[in-house]
Amino acid sequence: MTVTRKLLCVAYASIALLALIGTWSHNVAYLPLGFAGANLRFWGDTFANPASRSITVDLFFLSFAVLVWMVLEARRLHMRGVWLYLLFGLLIAISVTVPLFLIHRERVLAVRAPGTPAGRLATGDLIGLALLVLATLAYTATTLVRAPA
Incomplete structure (x- = not known):
């Protein structure tokens, strides 16, 4: 791996660490509610006002x-394992998992032979994407219904 790629990985790791600290310093407030309660309360709190719904x-x-x-x-x-980035993006924070994915990508690019043909999407990746689309659309529809007229 070149020095440039290594430095890029260090930058990505720093971003992931800062994102983890930044998000979870607030998320810990929900942990006493248990897994289900924390998720219900957290997502409910995103409906607090038009600004929170918009962001x-x-x-x-x-x-x-x-x-x-x-x-x-x-x-x-x-x-391999792209679905883990999707899952942990939802469970931990997308701002943490995207930089980790980028580190993984840099490591693969460092050893990948030029001209290697593209792979195919795995069934799990397709299912994960479909679920993500449904969750995004459901949340968006809910915010539109709750939005003031």
């Missing part, structure tokens, strides 16, 4: 676009 929908669609790219890039580079 949440914005982040959902940005995340969706990035996750589609991640799956396609993983397919192109024959990267």
Whole structure:
């Protein structure tokens, strides 16, 4: 791996660490509610006002676009386990898992032979993307219904 790629990986790791600290320093407030209660309360709190609904929908669609790219890039580079980045993006924070995916990508690019043909999407990747689309659309529809007239 070149020095440039190594430095890029260090930058990505730093971003992931700062994102983890930044998100989970707030998320820990929900942990005493248990898994189900924490999730219900957290997502309910995203409906607090028009600004929170707007930023949440914005982040959902940005995340969706990035996750589609991640799956396609993983397919192109024959990267395994892309669905884990999708899952942990939902459970931990997308701002943590995208930089980790980028580190994985840099490591694959460092050893990949030029001209290697693209791979195919696995069934799990397709199912994960479909579920993500449904969740994003459901949340967006819910915010539109709850939005003031």
